[in-house]
Amino acid sequence: MISMRNDFRIGDQEYRFFKKRDILAYLIFFAVIIFVIFSFFGNNTGDKITVLIGGKKTYEFDKNTKGVYALKNDANDFLMNLVIEENGIYIRDSACPLKICEKHGYLSRNFDAIVCVPQKVIIRFSENEKIVEDLKYDIITK
Amino acid sequence: MQNRLNSRTKSHGSRIVLLAMFVVMSSIIYVIEVYVPVPIPLPGFKWGFSNSIVLIVLLVFGSKEAFSVAVLKSFLGSLLAGRLFSPVFFIGFTGGIAGIITMIVFLKKFRNGVILTSIYGSFINNIFQLTVSYLFFIKSEFVFVYLPYVSVIGFAAAILNVYIAIGGIKWMENLNIR
Numbered sequence: 563m564i565s566m567r568n569d570f571r572i573g574d575q576e577y578r579f580f581k582k583r584d585i586l587a588y589l590i591f592f593a594v595i596i597f598v599i600f601s602f603f604g605n606n607t608g609d610k611i612t613v614l615i616g617g618k619k620t621y622e623f624d625k626n627t628k629g630v631y632a633l634k635n636d637a638n639d640f641l642m643n644l645v646i647e648e649n650g651i652y653i654r655d656s657a658c659p660l661k662i663c664e665k666h667g668y669l670s671r672n673f674d675a676i677v678c679v680p681q682k683v684i685i686r687f688s689e690n691e692k693i694v695e696d697l698k699y700d701i702i703t704k
Numbered sequence: 705m706q707n708r709l710n711s712r713t714k715s716h717g718s719r720i721v722l723l724a725m726f727v728v729m730s731s732i733i734y735v736i737e738v739y740v741p742v743p744i745p746l747p748g749f750k751w752g753f754s755n756s757i758v759l760i761v762l763l764v765f766g767s768k769e770a771f772s773v774a775v776l777k778s779f780l781g782s783l784l785a786g787r788l789f790s791p792v793f794f795i796g797f798t799g800g801i802a803g804i805i806t807m808i809v810f811l812k813k814f815r816n817g818v819i820l821t822s823i824y825g826s827f828i829n830n831i832f833q834l835t836v837s838y839l840f841f842i843k844s845e846f847v848f849v850y851l852p853y854v855s856v857i858g859f860a861a862a863i864l865n866v867y868i869a870i871g872g873i874k875w876m877e878n879l880n881i882r
Binding site: 570572573575577578579580581583584587588591594595598599602614616617673675677679680682684686 | 763764791792795810811815816817818819820823824827837841842843844846847848849850851852855856859866870873
Protein backbone atom coordinates (compact mmCIF):
# COMPACT_ATOMS: atom_id res chain seq x y z
CA MET A 563 0.00 0.00 0.00
CA ILE A 564 1.45 3.35 -0.99
CA SER A 565 1.15 6.35 1.25
CA MET A 566 2.85 9.72 1.24
CA ARG A 567 4.84 8.88 4.37
CA ASN A 568 8.60 8.57 4.12
CA ASP A 569 8.37 4.81 3.57
CA PHE A 570 6.16 2.85 1.24
CA ARG A 571 5.91 -0.66 -0.17
CA ILE A 572 5.45 -1.81 -3.74
CA GLY A 573 4.98 -5.53 -3.90
CA ASP A 574 7.54 -7.11 -1.61
CA GLN A 575 9.94 -4.17 -1.91
CA GLU A 576 10.12 -1.42 0.70
CA TYR A 577 11.25 2.02 -0.39
CA ARG A 578 11.83 5.36 1.26
CA PHE A 579 11.71 8.86 -0.15
CA PHE A 580 14.68 9.96 1.99
CA LYS A 581 17.33 8.00 3.83
CA LYS A 582 19.97 9.27 6.24
CA ARG A 583 22.71 7.76 4.11
CA ASP A 584 21.58 10.02 1.23
CA ILE A 585 22.95 13.13 2.92
CA LEU A 586 26.51 12.60 1.65
CA ALA A 587 25.27 12.16 -1.91
CA TYR A 588 23.21 15.37 -1.65
CA LEU A 589 26.32 17.20 -0.41
CA ILE A 590 28.37 15.84 -3.34
CA PHE A 591 25.66 16.98 -5.75
CA PHE A 592 25.72 20.57 -4.45
CA ALA A 593 29.54 20.58 -4.15
CA VAL A 594 29.89 19.68 -7.84
CA ILE A 595 27.52 22.47 -8.86
CA ILE A 596 29.33 25.04 -6.70
CA PHE A 597 32.71 23.84 -8.05
CA VAL A 598 31.51 24.28 -11.65
CA ILE A 599 30.11 27.75 -10.89
CA PHE A 600 33.42 28.91 -9.39
CA SER A 601 35.48 27.23 -12.13
CA PHE A 602 33.73 29.10 -14.91
CA PHE A 603 32.61 32.32 -13.29
CA GLY A 604 35.01 32.90 -10.40
CA ASN A 605 37.49 35.26 -12.11
CA ASN A 606 35.48 36.27 -15.13
CA THR A 607 35.53 40.05 -15.49
CA GLY A 608 33.39 39.87 -18.63
CA ASP A 609 35.34 42.58 -20.52
CA LYS A 610 35.45 40.60 -23.74
CA ILE A 611 33.07 38.56 -25.87
CA THR A 612 34.69 35.38 -27.11
CA VAL A 613 33.34 33.23 -29.95
CA LEU A 614 34.50 29.61 -30.18
CA ILE A 615 33.67 27.64 -33.31
CA GLY A 616 34.40 23.91 -33.17
CA GLY A 617 36.27 24.47 -29.92
CA LYS A 618 38.65 27.00 -31.51
CA LYS A 619 38.64 30.65 -30.46
CA THR A 620 37.74 32.33 -33.73
CA TYR A 621 36.53 35.78 -32.78
CA GLU A 622 37.05 38.07 -29.85
CA PHE A 623 35.27 41.39 -29.40
CA ASP A 624 35.56 44.15 -26.89
CA LYS A 625 32.33 44.51 -24.95
CA ASN A 626 32.16 48.15 -26.03
CA THR A 627 32.44 47.56 -29.81
CA LYS A 628 28.79 47.97 -30.63
CA GLY A 629 27.64 46.62 -33.98
CA VAL A 630 26.41 43.60 -35.92
CA TYR A 631 29.05 40.98 -36.70
CA ALA A 632 28.62 38.09 -39.13
CA LEU A 633 30.11 34.91 -37.69
CA LYS A 634 31.52 32.45 -40.21
CA ASN A 635 33.26 29.10 -39.87
CA ASP A 636 36.57 28.02 -41.43
CA ALA A 637 34.81 27.18 -44.70
CA ASN A 638 33.53 30.78 -44.76
CA ASP A 639 29.93 29.61 -44.32
CA PHE A 640 27.71 32.19 -42.66
CA LEU A 641 26.52 30.93 -39.27
CA MET A 642 24.74 33.83 -37.55
CA ASN A 643 24.85 37.52 -36.80
CA LEU A 644 26.11 38.55 -33.38
CA VAL A 645 24.65 41.87 -32.24
CA ILE A 646 26.63 43.75 -29.59
CA GLU A 647 24.76 46.56 -27.91
CA GLU A 648 25.62 48.85 -25.06
CA ASN A 649 24.52 46.53 -22.29
CA GLY A 650 24.59 43.10 -23.86
CA ILE A 651 24.52 40.80 -26.85
CA TYR A 652 22.04 38.72 -28.82
CA ILE A 653 21.90 36.54 -31.96
CA ARG A 654 19.83 37.09 -35.06
CA ASP A 655 19.57 35.61 -38.57
CA SER A 656 20.95 32.22 -37.55
CA ALA A 657 21.50 29.83 -40.44
CA CYS A 658 20.67 26.91 -38.15
CA PRO A 659 17.19 25.41 -38.72
CA LEU A 660 16.57 25.03 -34.96
CA LYS A 661 17.44 28.69 -34.26
CA ILE A 662 17.99 27.82 -30.62
CA CYS A 663 20.73 30.43 -30.34
CA GLU A 664 18.20 33.16 -31.14
CA LYS A 665 16.01 31.91 -28.30
CA HIS A 666 18.74 32.77 -25.79
CA GLY A 667 17.54 36.35 -26.13
CA TYR A 668 19.43 39.31 -24.75
CA LEU A 669 22.44 38.39 -22.61
CA SER A 670 24.30 40.82 -20.40
CA ARG A 671 25.62 39.00 -17.33
CA ASN A 672 29.21 37.74 -17.17
CA PHE A 673 28.11 34.15 -16.65
CA ASP A 674 25.75 34.12 -19.64
CA ALA A 675 26.63 32.09 -22.72
CA ILE A 676 25.12 31.14 -26.05
CA VAL A 677 25.64 27.55 -27.16
CA CYS A 678 24.70 26.25 -30.61
CA VAL A 679 25.36 22.52 -30.88
CA PRO A 680 24.43 22.08 -34.58
CA GLN A 681 26.85 24.84 -35.64
CA LYS A 682 29.37 24.08 -32.87
CA VAL A 683 29.39 27.68 -31.66
CA ILE A 684 29.87 29.04 -28.15
CA ILE A 685 29.63 32.75 -27.43
CA ARG A 686 30.55 33.88 -23.95
CA PHE A 687 31.70 36.80 -21.93
CA SER A 688 35.33 36.38 -20.97
CA GLU A 689 38.07 38.10 -19.09
CA ASN A 690 40.62 40.32 -20.74
CA GLU A 691 42.67 37.75 -22.64
CA LYS A 692 45.24 38.41 -25.35
CA ILE A 693 43.75 38.86 -28.79
CA VAL A 694 43.95 35.79 -31.03
CA GLU A 695 45.90 36.07 -34.26
CA ASP A 696 43.32 35.04 -36.81
CA LEU A 697 40.40 37.26 -35.93
CA LYS A 698 37.92 37.49 -38.77
CA TYR A 699 35.84 40.59 -38.13
CA ASP A 700 33.15 41.11 -40.71
CA ILE A 701 31.27 44.21 -39.67
CA ILE A 702 27.91 44.71 -41.34
CA THR A 703 26.70 47.79 -39.49
CA LYS A 704 28.00 49.91 -36.72
CA MET B 705 -2.75 -5.96 -0.02
CA GLN B 706 0.87 -4.99 -0.35
CA ASN B 707 1.54 -7.71 -2.91
CA ARG B 708 -1.49 -6.77 -4.96
CA LEU B 709 0.40 -4.99 -7.71
CA ASN B 710 3.06 -7.67 -8.13
CA SER B 711 0.54 -10.51 -8.16
CA ARG B 712 -1.40 -8.69 -10.84
CA THR B 713 1.62 -8.18 -13.03
CA LYS B 714 2.89 -11.74 -12.64
CA SER B 715 1.50 -13.06 -15.89
CA HIS B 716 4.08 -12.82 -18.68
CA GLY B 717 1.50 -11.65 -21.22
CA SER B 718 0.11 -8.90 -19.04
CA ARG B 719 3.63 -7.73 -18.15
CA ILE B 720 4.48 -7.40 -21.85
CA VAL B 721 1.28 -5.46 -22.52
CA LEU B 722 1.84 -3.17 -19.55
CA LEU B 723 5.46 -2.54 -20.50
CA ALA B 724 4.42 -1.76 -24.08
CA MET B 725 1.90 0.74 -22.69
CA PHE B 726 4.61 2.33 -20.58
CA VAL B 727 6.92 2.61 -23.60
CA VAL B 728 4.15 4.34 -25.57
CA MET B 729 3.21 6.64 -22.66
CA SER B 730 6.80 7.69 -22.04
CA SER B 731 7.40 8.21 -25.78
CA ILE B 732 4.34 10.46 -26.05
CA ILE B 733 5.51 12.53 -23.07
CA TYR B 734 8.98 12.62 -24.68
CA VAL B 735 7.53 14.00 -27.93
CA ILE B 736 5.32 16.55 -26.16
CA GLU B 737 8.34 17.75 -24.17
CA VAL B 738 10.23 18.52 -27.37
CA TYR B 739 7.71 21.30 -27.99
CA VAL B 740 7.43 22.53 -24.39
CA PRO B 741 9.54 25.64 -23.74
CA VAL B 742 12.39 25.23 -21.28
CA PRO B 743 14.21 27.99 -19.40
CA ILE B 744 17.52 27.00 -21.03
CA PRO B 745 17.72 27.15 -24.82
CA LEU B 746 20.02 24.16 -25.22
CA PRO B 747 19.49 21.60 -28.01
CA GLY B 748 17.92 18.44 -26.67
CA PHE B 749 17.34 19.83 -23.21
CA LYS B 750 13.93 18.83 -21.89
CA TRP B 751 12.20 18.75 -18.52
CA GLY B 752 12.53 14.96 -18.41
CA PHE B 753 9.04 14.12 -17.18
CA SER B 754 9.01 10.99 -19.36
CA ASN B 755 11.44 9.60 -16.78
CA SER B 756 8.55 9.40 -14.31
CA ILE B 757 7.26 6.48 -16.39
CA VAL B 758 10.71 4.85 -16.32
CA LEU B 759 10.70 5.33 -12.54
CA ILE B 760 7.29 3.62 -12.29
CA VAL B 761 8.66 0.65 -14.23
CA LEU B 762 11.79 0.55 -12.07
CA LEU B 763 9.73 0.54 -8.87
CA VAL B 764 7.01 -1.89 -9.99
CA PHE B 765 8.80 -4.23 -12.39
CA GLY B 766 12.56 -4.02 -11.95
CA SER B 767 15.88 -3.02 -13.46
CA LYS B 768 15.83 -4.90 -16.78
CA GLU B 769 12.34 -3.71 -17.61
CA ALA B 770 13.16 -0.10 -16.69
CA PHE B 771 16.31 -0.21 -18.83
CA SER B 772 14.32 -1.60 -21.77
CA VAL B 773 11.63 1.07 -21.44
CA ALA B 774 14.29 3.84 -21.23
CA VAL B 775 16.03 2.60 -24.40
CA LEU B 776 12.79 2.08 -26.35
CA LYS B 777 11.45 5.46 -25.19
CA SER B 778 14.52 7.21 -26.61
CA PHE B 779 14.22 5.45 -29.97
CA LEU B 780 10.43 5.70 -30.35
CA GLY B 781 10.25 9.25 -28.98
CA SER B 782 13.04 10.46 -31.27
CA LEU B 783 11.46 8.69 -34.24
CA LEU B 784 8.09 10.35 -33.57
CA ALA B 785 9.75 13.74 -33.03
CA GLY B 786 11.70 13.39 -36.31
CA ARG B 787 15.06 13.46 -34.54
CA LEU B 788 16.20 9.85 -34.83
CA PHE B 789 19.99 9.58 -35.33
CA SER B 790 20.39 13.37 -35.24
CA PRO B 791 23.03 14.93 -32.93
CA VAL B 792 20.23 15.73 -30.47
CA PHE B 793 19.22 12.04 -30.45
CA PHE B 794 22.74 10.84 -29.61
CA ILE B 795 23.10 13.45 -26.89
CA GLY B 796 19.75 12.49 -25.34
CA PHE B 797 20.20 8.75 -25.83
CA THR B 798 23.57 8.50 -24.08
CA GLY B 799 22.26 10.70 -21.28
CA GLY B 800 19.16 8.55 -20.93
CA ILE B 801 21.15 5.31 -20.74
CA ALA B 802 23.55 6.77 -18.18
CA GLY B 803 20.60 8.11 -16.18
CA ILE B 804 18.73 4.81 -15.97
CA ILE B 805 21.91 2.87 -15.07
CA THR B 806 22.56 5.39 -12.29
CA MET B 807 18.98 5.03 -11.01
CA ILE B 808 19.25 1.23 -11.01
CA VAL B 809 22.54 1.33 -9.10
CA PHE B 810 21.32 3.90 -6.55
CA LEU B 811 17.94 2.26 -5.94
CA LYS B 812 18.65 -1.44 -6.24
CA LYS B 813 22.33 -1.73 -5.25
CA PHE B 814 23.00 1.11 -2.84
CA ARG B 815 19.37 1.12 -1.58
CA ASN B 816 19.24 4.93 -1.52
CA GLY B 817 16.04 6.94 -1.16
CA VAL B 818 13.78 7.27 -4.19
CA ILE B 819 14.15 11.05 -4.39
CA LEU B 820 17.95 10.89 -4.35
CA THR B 821 17.79 8.14 -6.97
CA SER B 822 15.69 10.32 -9.25
CA ILE B 823 17.90 13.39 -8.66
CA TYR B 824 21.09 11.48 -9.47
CA GLY B 825 19.45 9.89 -12.51
CA SER B 826 18.74 13.38 -13.81
CA PHE B 827 22.16 14.71 -12.74
CA ILE B 828 24.19 11.96 -14.44
CA ASN B 829 21.91 12.21 -17.47
CA ASN B 830 22.79 15.91 -17.75
CA ILE B 831 26.51 15.31 -17.19
CA PHE B 832 26.56 12.70 -19.97
CA GLN B 833 24.59 14.91 -22.35
CA LEU B 834 27.05 17.77 -21.83
CA THR B 835 30.02 15.39 -22.11
CA VAL B 836 28.80 14.02 -25.45
CA SER B 837 28.18 17.59 -26.64
CA TYR B 838 31.71 18.47 -25.55
CA LEU B 839 33.44 15.43 -27.08
CA PHE B 840 31.64 15.18 -30.41
CA PHE B 841 30.02 18.54 -31.18
CA ILE B 842 31.07 21.68 -29.32
CA LYS B 843 34.64 20.58 -28.42
CA SER B 844 34.95 23.27 -25.76
CA GLU B 845 34.80 22.61 -22.05
CA PHE B 846 32.75 25.79 -21.76
CA VAL B 847 29.67 23.72 -22.61
CA PHE B 848 29.77 22.65 -18.94
CA VAL B 849 28.81 26.20 -18.04
CA TYR B 850 25.27 24.87 -18.38
CA LEU B 851 25.73 22.19 -15.75
CA PRO B 852 24.54 24.31 -12.80
CA TYR B 853 21.47 25.47 -14.74
CA VAL B 854 20.41 22.04 -15.96
CA SER B 855 21.22 20.48 -12.59
CA VAL B 856 18.99 22.86 -10.65
CA ILE B 857 16.12 22.46 -13.11
CA GLY B 858 16.74 18.70 -13.20
CA PHE B 859 16.69 18.66 -9.39
CA ALA B 860 13.19 20.14 -9.33
CA ALA B 861 11.96 17.95 -12.19
CA ALA B 862 13.41 14.82 -10.55
CA ILE B 863 11.51 15.45 -7.31
CA LEU B 864 8.32 16.05 -9.29
CA ASN B 865 8.97 12.83 -11.22
CA VAL B 866 8.98 10.84 -7.99
CA TYR B 867 5.57 12.17 -6.95
CA ILE B 868 4.20 11.67 -10.48
CA ALA B 869 5.49 8.08 -10.39
CA ILE B 870 3.99 7.39 -6.96
CA GLY B 871 0.70 8.92 -8.12
CA GLY B 872 0.84 6.71 -11.23
CA ILE B 873 1.40 3.58 -9.16
CA LYS B 874 -1.52 4.48 -6.87
CA TRP B 875 -3.64 5.06 -9.95
CA MET B 876 -2.68 1.61 -11.27
CA GLU B 877 -3.68 0.06 -7.96
CA ASN B 878 -6.99 1.88 -7.83
CA LEU B 879 -7.86 0.95 -11.41
CA ASN B 880 -7.08 -2.68 -10.70
CA ILE B 881 -4.69 -2.78 -13.64
CA ARG B 882 -3.35 -6.21 -14.37
